[in-house]
Structure formats: structure tokens, C-alpha cells
Amino acid sequence: MTRPDLDERHRRILTFVVESHVTRAEPVGSQYVRAAYHLSISPATIRNAMQQLEERGFLGHPHTSAGRVPTEAGYRYYVDELMRPEPIPKATRRTVSEAIGPVPETGNPIPAEILHVLARASRQLALVLIQDSAERVVERVDVVGLEGGLLVLALRETTGRVATSSWKPERPPDGATLRQAQRRIQEALPIRGAEEATALAARARRESPAAGAAAGAALAADLLERIARLMEAAGPPAVRIDGADNIASQPEFQSPASLRPLVSLLAEREPMARALEATAEFGRARVSIGRENGAGALRNCSIVGMRVEARGVQGLLGVMGPVRMPYRRLVSLVSYVGERLAEAR
Numbered sequence: 001m002t003r004p005d006l007d008e009r010h011r012r013i014l015t016f017v018v019e020s021h022v023t024r025a026e027p028v029g030s031q032y033v034r035a036a037y038h039l040s041i042s043p044a045t046i047r048n049a050m051q052q053l054e055e056r057g058f059l060g061h062p063h064t065s066a067g068r069v070p071t072e073a074g075y076r077y078y079v080d081e082l083m084r085p086e087p088i089p090k091a092t093r094r095t096v097s098e099a100i101g102p103v104p105e106t107g108n109p110i111p112a113e114i115l116h117v118l119a120r121a122s123r124q125l126a127l128v129l130i131q132d133s134a135e136r137v138v139e140r141v142d143v144v145g146l147e148g149g150l151l152v153l154a155l156r157e158t159t160g161r162v163a164t165s166s167w168k169p170e171r172p173p174d175g176a177t178l179r180q181a182q183r184r185i186q187e188a189l190p191i192r193g194a195e196e197a198t199a200l201a202a203r204a205r206r207e208s209p210a211a212g213a214a215a216g217a218a219l220a221a222d223l224l225e226r227i228a229r230l231m232e233a234a235g236p237p238a239v240r241i242d243g244a245d246n247i248a249s250q251p252e253f254q255s256p257a258s259l260r261p262l263v264s265l266l267a268e269r270e271p272m273a274r275a276l277e278a279t280a281e282f283g284r285a286r287v288s289i290g291r292e293n294g295a296g297a298l299r300n301c302s303i304v305g306m307r308v309e310a311r312g313v314q315g316l317l318g319v320m321g322p323v324r325m326p327y328r329r330l331v332s333l334v335s336y337v338g339e340r341l342a343e344a345r
Contacts, residue, residue, distance in 0.1 A: 010049055122321075164230075265296065287327060
């Protein structure tokens with residue numbers, strides 16, 4: 001659908017109303033617009049322009065107030081056509097750089113500290129999601145024998161994901177057998193995908209190990225089969241959040257009717273992950289507003305998201321807040337953090 005064109009006066013007044021409502025969280029009247037932005041035109045002229053913007057679907061008119069508020073369409077036009085991103089303060093740049101630091105050769109490309117910095121700087125809910133790569137790659141395996149014959153297997157993938165399994169074999173291995181099995185697996189690392197783990201297990205069972213090493217080979221095969229099952233059972237990556245108190249304290253979520261769906265959303269998180277994935281693109285921060293995010297509590301939220309890639313591992317980051325969101329500042333912030341992560345070494 002073609003977006004309607006607005007003349008300069010309507011563009012300016014829509015910008016004023018959006019930015020005033022974002023700041024004050026109250027309906028905006030013509031007298032306030034005239035005084036706050038030092039306009040020389042009369043309040044009647046401003047009211048007439050606001051009425052025309054309402055008729056075109058960009059502003060709404062709460063029945064309890066003479067002022068107006070932006071609609072989702074108004075916010076969308078503002079973001080796409082009118083908004084000028086804010087510069088990033090030097091202090092924020094320094095904090096982001098310190099939080100990112102050098103990116104490790106393997107592991108999570110979005111450090112945990114950056115999530116906290118993003119929440120604090122945005123004053124919204126910060127979201128981070130590490131996506132699965134085309135193949136799951138195990139970079140570390142640890143096996144520990146506990147009292148009573150219990151074995152614990154822990155693996156770590158290059159995405160930073162950790163999975164564990166514990167069981168009690170009929171014949172608990174001695175220390176030498178455990179070390180032989182673990183050494184055999186360490187030599188096979190990295191293990192690229194469940195199929196490779198299964199193939200390595202089959203090879204360990206087929207081979208005729210040297211005398212005294214048969215038990216270690218058999219245990220290695222058992223461990224590799226468990227590694228394969230752990231990799232196959234892995235669900236979609238979970239979205240990590242920080243700053244839940246930021247979004248819960250917004251005026252839009254103070255009533256029980258609006259707060260309950262938000263609390264459920266923060267607990268479930270999968271809808272947020274889907275919305276973030278649908279929003280984010282490489283190279284730039286993208287904004288999704290209200291109903292563009294889906295149903296439920298997401299209808300009352302906006303997301304500014306971006307895809308990033310560091311050392312071949314893809315992730316998404318963003319912020320979520322009410323539709324009445326400071327888009328100028330948040331688009332700049334998310335873009336800057338994403339660009340810095342992509343450049344980090």
C-alpha cells in the first residue's frame with residue numbers, strides 16, 4: 001500500500017506530537033505543541049492540522065482529553081519518514097566497548113555483559129538470541145565420576161550452549177577407564193553434529209583397541225552416543241533478557257489487565273524470540289510496532305532488533321518496550337551495539 005504523502009507542516013506537527021507523547025506519556029494538545037516548539041502559527045491552525053492527521057489515521061483522540069496521541073500508523077510513518085537517529089553519547093560508547101571486549105575464537109559472540117549494558121542504556125527490556133548455525137559443533141566434553149558410580153557428561157558447543165547428562169552404569173568404570181574414554185573423545189574434537197558423534201561411536205565399537213584399552217573404547221562409544229542424543233534433543237535457542245523492571249514500570253503496563261499478559265510473555269519468551277527473529281536484519285536496526293509483532297502482549301509493544309555475526313556465529317539483539325518508545329535513541333543504540341559486535345576481534 002502506498003504511504004500517503006504529508007506536506008511540511010503536517011510532517012512537523014506529527015513529529016512534535018510523537019516526540020512529545022514519547023517524553024510525557026500524555027495526550028498532546030495544540031497549545032502545548034505551540035509553546036514547546038516555539039511555533040509562530042496559531043493554536044487553531046495547529047488544531048486543524050492535528051484534526052487532519054487524525055482523519056488520515058496518524059493520530060488518535062482519547063475521549064477523556066482534548067489532546068491527541070500517535071496511532072501505530074503514526075509511529076510507523078514517523079520511524080520510516082521523519083525520525084532522525086540520535087548521536088550516541090561518548091559515555092555510552094565507552095561502556096559498550098568495555099562490555100564487548102575481545103570476542104573469543106569460539107563461544108558466545110554476544111557477551112553477557114552487553115545484555116546488561118543494553119538494558120541500562122535503553123531503559124527498556126534488552127533481548128539477545130544466539131541462533132543455531134547450520135551445524136552444531138561440540139568444542140569441549142567433560143566426564144566426571146561421582147560417588148556411588150554416577151557419571152556426569154557435560155558438553156559445550158561453539159555457540160556457548162551447555163548440555164548435560166547423568167546416569168549410573170551397571171559396572172561403574174574405574175579412573176583409568178574414564179581417563180582413556182575422555183582422552184579418546186578429546187582427540188576427536190571438535191565434533192560437528194549428531195551424525196558425526198554417532199559415526200565416531202560406531203567406529204569406537206568396531207575397532208580392536210590395544211590390550212587394556214577395550215573398556216575405555218567401549219565407554220567412549222557410550223559417551224559419544226549420549227553426545228549425539230544431546231545434540232539431537234536440543235531445542236531452539238532461548239532468548240535471554242535483562243531489564244524486565246524497565247518495561248514493567250512503563251505507564252502502559254500499570255493496570256492488572258495489561259501487566260498480566262506482559263508477565264506471561266516474560267516467562268514464556270518464545271513469542272519474543274519469534275518476534276525478534278522476524279524483525280532483525282543484518283546491517284541495520286529495524287523497528288516492528290504493535291500488531292506487527294503478533295498477538296497478546298506483543299500487540300502493545302515495539303521491538304528494535306538487529307542481526308549480528310561474530311566469528312561465523314549468528315545472533316540477534318534488540319530492545320522491547322511499549323509502542324510509545326523513544327525510537328530515535330533506541331535505533332541509534334541498537335545499531336551501534338550491533339556494529340561494534342560485528343567489528344569486535
